[in-house]
Amino acid sequence: xxxxxxxxxxxxxxxxxxxxxxxxxxxxxxxxxxxxxxxxxxxxxxxxxxxxxxxxxxxxxxxxxxxxxxxxxxxxxxxxxxxxxxxxxxxxxxxxxxxxxxxxxxxxxxxxxxxxxxxxxxxxxxxxxxxxxxxxxxxxxxxxxxxxxxxxxxxxxxxxxxxxxxxxxxxxxxxxxxxxxxxxxxxxxxxxxxxxxxxxxxxxxxxxxxxxxxxxxxxxxxxxxxxxxxxxxxxxxxxxxxxxxxxxxxxxxxxxxxxxxxxxxxxxxxxxxxxxxxxxxxxxxxxxxxxxxxxxxxxxxxxxxxxxxxxxxxxxxxxxxxxxxxxxxxxxxxxxxxxxxxxxxxxxxxxxxxxxxxxxxxxxxxxxxxxxxxxxxxxxxxxxxxxxxxxxxxxxxxxxxxxxxxxxxxxxxxxxxxxxxxxxxxxxxxxxxxxxxxxxxxxxxxxxxxxxxxxxxxxxxxxxxxxxxxxxxxxxxxxxxxxxxxxxxxxxxxxxxxxxxxxxxxxxxxxxxxxxxxxxxxxxxxxxxxxxxxxxxxxxxxxxxxxxxxxxxxxxxxxxxxxxxxxxxxxxxxxxxxxxxxxxxxxxxxxxxxxxxxxxxxxxxxxxxxxxxxxxxxxxxxxxxxxxxxxxxxxxxxxxxx
Numbered sequence: 001x002x003x004x005x006x007x008x009x010x011x012x013x014x015x016x017x018x019x020x021x022x023x024x025x026x027x028x029x030x031x032x033x034x035x036x037x038x039x040x041x042x043x044x045x046x047x048x049x050x051x052x053x054x055x056x057x058x059x060x061x062x063x064x065x066x067x068x069x070x071x072x073x074x075x076x077x078x079x080x081x082x083x084x085x086x087x088x089x090x091x092x093x094x095x096x097x098x099x100x101x102x103x104x105x106x107x108x109x110x111x112x113x114x115x116x117x118x119x120x121x122x123x124x125x126x127x128x129x130x131x132x133x134x135x136x137x138x139x140x141x142x143x144x145x146x147x148x149x150x151x152x153x154x155x156x157x158x159x160x161x162x163x164x165x166x167x168x169x170x171x172x173x174x175x176x177x178x179x180x181x182x183x184x185x186x187x188x189x190x191x192x193x194x195x196x197x198x199x200x201x202x203x204x205x206x207x208x209x210x211x212x213x214x215x216x217x218x219x220x221x222x223x224x225x226x227x228x229x230x231x232x233x234x235x236x237x238x239x240x241x242x243x244x245x246x247x248x249x250x251x252x253x254x255x256x257x258x259x260x261x262x263x264x265x266x267x268x269x270x271x272x273x274x275x276x277x278x279x280x281x282x283x284x285x286x287x288x289x290x291x292x293x294x295x296x297x298x299x300x301x302x303x304x305x306x307x308x309x310x311x312x313x314x315x316x317x318x319x320x321x322x323x324x325x326x327x328x329x330x331x332x333x334x335x336x337x338x339x340x341x342x343x344x345x346x347x348x349x350x351x352x353x354x355x356x357x358x359x360x361x362x363x364x365x366x367x368x369x370x371x372x373x374x375x376x377x378x379x380x381x382x383x384x385x386x387x388x389x390x391x392x393x394x395x396x397x398x399x400x401x402x403x404x405x406x407x408x409x410x411x412x413x414x415x416x417x418x419x420x421x422x423x424x425x426x427x428x429x430x431x432x433x434x435x436x437x438x439x440x441x442x443x444x445x446x447x448x449x450x451x452x453x454x455x456x457x458x459x460x461x462x463x464x465x466x467x468x469x470x471x472x473x474x475x476x477x478x479x480x481x482x483x484x485x486x487x488x489x490x491x492x493x494x495x496x497x498x499x500x501x502x503x504x505x506x507x508x509x510x511x512x513x514x515x516x517x518x519x520x521x522x523x524x525x526x527x528x529x530x531x532x533x534x535x536x537x538x539x540x541x542x543x544x545x546x547x548x549x550x551x552x553x554x555x556x557x558x559x560x561x562x563x564x565x566x567x568x569x570x571x572x573x574x575x576x577x578x579x580x581x582x583x584x585x586x587x588x589x590x591x592x593x594x595x596x597x598x599x600x601x602x603x604x605x606x607x608x609x610x611x612x613x614x615x616x617x618x619x620x621x622x623x624x625x626x627x628x629x630x631x632x633x634x635x636x637x638x639x640x641x642x
Contacts, residue, residue, distance in 0.1 A: 031263045032136055033192065033201040034094040040187070040204060042090040043072070045083050045132040045139070046441055047169065050527045050594065052127050053601045054440040055082035061124060061169075062117045064089050064103035064250045076383055076451075077376025082442035085134070090252055092135070094202055095189060098254040100182075100227040102219075110216055110247040113240070121170070122177040122242035128595075130166035130528070135187060136204040137373060141270060142167045143208055163269055165528055167211040170240070178237040180211035182219070182229070183252045188259035190266075205259050205266040213237035219249050227251050267373060271532050283516060283536060290513045290543050294550050301557060305635060312639045327560035331641050332484035334560065334632060338568035341404035342412045343419070347572070349397025349464070350420035351622025354615055356389040357382060362541055365534040372530045383452075387460040390417065394467025401468075403476035404568075413468035417461045420618065424611055425456070431607045434600050477629075480637035490564050497562050499570060506555050507577030510547045510620060514540045514578075515585060522589050526605070545623055548575055552624030553631045560632070567628065575624020579617035583609070
């Protein structure tokens with residue numbers, strides 16, 4: 001038990017360290033200092049909805065446009081996420097209040113929406129779209145206040161505040177559609193300390209909006225684009241009737257407030273969006289369970305193995321008369337190369353590539369280098385790292401292919417470089433065609449697609465060949481026993497030694513260790529949340545590696561004891577068993593948590609989920625395979641074989 005206590009102590013220490021890592025923050029951009037009256041540019045990012053999963057660019061709807069529309073140059077990650085950052089006609093100056101101002105340059109002449117435009121706006125409101133704006137790279141948020149279930153007296157005093165990304169395009173009441181046509185921006189600034197003689201500098205630390213729907217008749221506008229807002233009680237909302245033309249005014253107001261929040265921690269509001277008091281209890285719980293189980297497994301298997309090895313190595317006369325049994329029996333066949341060695345080594349090469357990429361990305365993100373403020377950085381880093389990790393993937397695949405008595409290394413290298421990326425590219429291309437058909441900004445533009453292909457064939461492919469060449473030339477893995485000429489007969493196996501039973505049994509432990517984290521990752525992907533708990537993710541990744549390795553060793557040990565030596569493919573398949581549970585969880589999440597009803601959003605969800613499950617299977621299968629391979633070599637090296 002002291003061993004368990006030590007482990008627990010280590011884990012808690014690590015958790016505390018990781019928690020402190022989360023608050024540490026390397027900003028993605030340098031702070032911008034504003035003086036009073038300096039323009040603060042407000043840009044639009046996109047429109048999103050968790051019901052359709054299709055982002056649209058801001059000007060896909062008939063909002064007011066500036067005289068010249070300029071799009072920001074974007075990195076790969078932003079393009080893949082569907083961000084199209086563009087300027088807007090909002091005129092905001094640092095620390096200058098605006099009561100109410102009309103957009104679209106025609107103060108007395110309202111904007112007329114055609115029937116098509118009205119239909120489109122009504123449809124987007126029905127699909128629950130949110131508009132995302134940014135000021136000084138800070139996303140806009142809507143404040144939601146609600147009373148928690150406290151005592152009656154406390155209720156009056158304290159409200160719980162949460163923030164929602166972006167603001168709702170509009171709302172529905174019965175069968176009527178109402179558009180939020182007036183935006184009240186509330187910007188918070190932090191006054192920087194300067195010397196007395198210098199002018200004060202300010203930094204933007206929070207950007208909130210209160211969207212309102214105000215009927216055309218209630219917004220009084222004059223010649224100078226100024227307007228007066230009606231009293232809150234007596235105003236009617238601006239209805240959009242999709243069957244006819246609609247007239248309305250777009251307006252906004254700006255209010256500045258001083259804040260104590262420092263620039264470095266200005267993202268904290270966004271990152272504690274919803275109930276992300278991360279379930280410390282459940283994370284620690286899964287850590288304890290996994291370490292406890294792994295401790296038990298290790299002890300059982302080490303004791304059993306010691307007994308086995310001691311028995312096998314007893315050189316008594318009795319042994320000659322007794323017949324060999326258990327895993328020693330198959331020593332002459334255990335390293336017999338499997339069927340399709342090229343495909344196996346290619347898949348394992350891709351698994352190594354994924355493993356290196358994920359490990360580096362999570363580690364770098366844990367140090368705060370890929371904070372949400374540098375948009376698209378995570379995606380861009382992951383893409384480039386996957387390309388460059390081709391060297392390691394190729395090296396491991398080449399060496400294994402040579403060990404499995406393969407000869408056609410060039411074909412093997414090509415297979416490694418194209419098999420998994422080819423499947424990913426194929427699925428993404430098909431999904432992209434559907435997104436294109438919907439005119440969504442989530443569709444990857446053709447030039448970006450060509451650039452990705454160039455990266456694949458210009459960076460990844462040559463690097464895989466390079467790694468494969470050196471891996472294939474290197475000494476193959478040293479197997480401790482010789483393989484017999486004639487394969488031995490495999491006895492009939494019990495029902496529980498079936499592959500599918502193995503997959504179901506082996507997947508539970510690794511999946512149990514990480515499914516809490518999976519919920520947050522799914523929310524980040526499908527419900528436009530920020531994911532930033534990379535400290536926890538790193539810990540969960542380590543647990544995943546440990547549990548996959550152990551379960552794989554146990555499964556291969558049982559298989560060899562049952563005198564079945566065809567373990568190469570089976571270990572790879574069985575270790576990836578947790579991917580099957582991830583798939584089931586994804587279906588559960590789709591049914592219970594998401595409000596998706598249409599065909600294309602559902603197709604997108606399951607298409608991307610299939611990619612996640614495939615990648616996860618490669619990752620866990622590779623971890624399990626290498627653990628089992630090392631284990632098999634170790635145990636056969638320990639017994640004396642005549």
